[in-house]
Amino acid sequence: MPLDPLCARKTDSSAATGLLTVAQRHFFDQMLGKGAPYDRRTTIPRGQAEESDMIMLPVTRSGPLDDGDVTATELTALLREHGTTDREVLQVKSITQAKARHVLPVKLLVYTDSDRNDIEIGVVIDGELSKAHELALIGHGGAKALNITIAPPPERPLLDPDLEKARIPLEEVTQHRAEQAALQLGSQPPTPGPPAAQEPQADEIRAIGVFEHPDILDEALSHARRRLLIISPWIKNAIITTTFLSKLEGRLTRGVKVDIAYGYEGNDTKTDAAAVRKLTNLAKRYPDKFTFTRLKATHAKVPPYDDVWVTTSFNWLSFKGDPDRTYRMEEGSLVRNRQNADTQYDRYLALIDDQRR
Incomplete structure (x- = not known):
């Protein structure tokens, strides 16, 4: 603002x-x-x-x-x-x-009905909705003035039949999280003490909503212990921030193997050259731990890390920088299982080798 x-x-x-x-x-x-x-x-x-x-x-x-x-x-x-x-x-x-x-950085909340005919926008400042700014924005044309549109979600990439059968649907995941949040709000705050060691999480196969994707990326950047692989068609400055690079370098200094690949045919118009340069420079400083690859073409959008892999239509390294500002309720799947993660990790490394430009 x-x-x-x-x-x-x-x-x-x-x-x-x-x-x-x-x-x-x-x-x-x-x-x-x-x-x-x-x-x-x-x-x-x-x-x-x-x-x-x-x-x-x-x-x-x-x-x-x-x-x-x-x-x-x-x-x-x-x-x-x-x-x-x-x-x-x-x-x-x-x-x-x-x-x-x-x-002043603010947050925009985009609301729409099920038919995507009417779009409303809320303006959040310091964690609170600002009615004055919302009314001012309406006076300037609202979502239309900002070129914000809503589009139907793309088809969700399907898992193998056995995994698909075991997958917890998004509605159930959302309900479970709401119940957990309610319990935490009603419970007493924990007694301060030394941080507990991070326990390995149990296997799970579940849906992930569009708003959870950035959290998963941040979890990978903050906690990956063995490996991290990201494939995304485009790369934007809005994602490759100082914080992103700092967390990524933190993984590298802890010995995590990192592979990042990008590219969509010959079209680089949606990729920021400065973002590519930053990742290239980081890869040069860690040649034994970090490979950064331009691909001939890829539709893959995955971030396997450690024992986790995600399949989705979400653009991991450009989701904040889409100039057409078209919002889609993208849904993906998260699989937390060592054997499946190993298989997918090897598969996508082979894809990178095959599509290397």
Whole structure:
């Protein structure tokens, strides 16, 4: 969400000191067209947001602010938001805008009906829905203005018949997780103590919903102990972040074998060259542990790690950077079993060798 840092030079009144003139920095919310009490630590430079392929929400106004765009009453309210209750702004003498533009990262919640005819968007700031920003977004055209559309989900890749028969469906998985969450909310917090050693998880074959995919990728990057293999048609900067690279290098320094492959025929338009360069450089630093391969063509989208493999239509390394912003409720399957994982790991390594460009 676009913000403008501004410095307001104002006249304050204080019970102890009388009148004085001070300068104080605040943010001007360009979407709402008024000053905002955002913490500077939660904002980022606009260039960083653009590099991460964030959606820029529309603004009510752009360009330089006039001195009358922020009133003394508004600045007093901002002081109250920041906990300053012993001062009142009497007059705004001038406003100076900082050269560096910042934005506030927010979350968009996309809602639609079963027929995908109506799309609504919620704006979440600091963990809470903002009705003011939602209304402002509606005024600018809502989902249509952001080029957000909903498409039917692609067909789920099927498992072998025996695995398919044992697979726990998504509805049952979702219900079980909801029950677990309810139990945790109602239970007493655990007594602090040393972290318990991570126990190997039991075999499982279950569905995974679209929103669980990023968590599975993060689990692999954070906890893989022996191997990690990712195949994705495209690679985007929004995924290959500093955090991603740091976690990946953390696996490499612990001796984990990593293989990443990408490529979709001759089409590289959906892949960011900078993201490829970052992974290439990391592979050069760990030639014995990390192979990074451009394939001739692949439709495979899998991340086998340790004793786990996932089959899905989800694009693991580009899901945040799809410029057409078409949302699909993609569903996949997770199989946690050493023998099956070994088979799939060998299969996809062979595919990489065969499709190596």
